Amino acid sequence: MNSTENLVKRLPNDIGGLPADRIQQIDHELLPWEKRCHALADVLDFHKIINTEEKRRGVEQLGGEMVGKLTYYERWIVAFAFILFQKAILTPDELAQKMKEVESRYSRSTL
């Protein structure tokens, strides 16, 4: 089989049936921002801005490296940002600006 063929047939999320490690029965209490991110996902779905399937596809489109290295809710928030850019609901500039503003609030408050 051509070496790139599997990249096409198996997108990053499509792992059902693949060999994998022993199951580690791990869990963690969500961090406050992770819970907010989950609630945001639900609210985006309620308003028909991003539905569950779009979210799943958005995560998949992050590509194998990001899917592998980012944590669960890190993948979600990055996927939301990209989807909101694609839908022209947000622009990359707008988000960068807002992130700078949010960050400066915290650096001020710790001075």
Add this chain to the structure above:
Amino acid sequence: METHDHDHPDVHQKSAAEPAPRYYEIMETAVRELLVEKKLVGPGEIRRQIEVLDSRTPALGAKVVARAWVDPEFRARLLANGRTACESEFGISFYDDTKLIVLENTDKIHNLIVCTLCSCYPRPVLGLPPDWYKAKPYRARAVREPRAVLAEFGTDIPEDVEIRVSDSTAMVRYLVLPQRPVGTENFTEEQLAEIVTRDAMIGVVRVNLENRSTP
């Protein structure tokens, strides 16, 4: 629970002891605030949804299972339409607008649920899934070697019992109706609910009396 959101424009409560947020947390706050500024999301909506999420735990699913064990007519309604039975008889709202299929374990069939593509889960009745449910080993292997997966949870299913693995989707979610253990004939519905665990409703373990929590 109190549902106040009128005077809390920011969901995040700052405190001096809190470390500075990391990149992704800053992104979350920025996306949320931009959506609120654009009036695409109401200011209190995220907070309200967090309250909904917090209100959903496996204890809800356990109540449904216990009712199905004591009330054959409810069991029939639950198996016919899981969502309608939970909504109309327990007042459980399906905030994610998913369909719920309840899978009954019997002497001949053991059910297991998974979401191979991501992390779809019967959240209205069980809350959020545990991390292992969302991680690669469970998602990859549950559909290929369920007996080996079950063995890692300490569950041994006899060879003559068929194992059925159901793969969840964005729109269709599953809940396992475990078998009622022997020795529970005199239990009340409330006592039965206490022995039903999250993992039993995912199907990775059976319900057994050792799960009983001390009052």
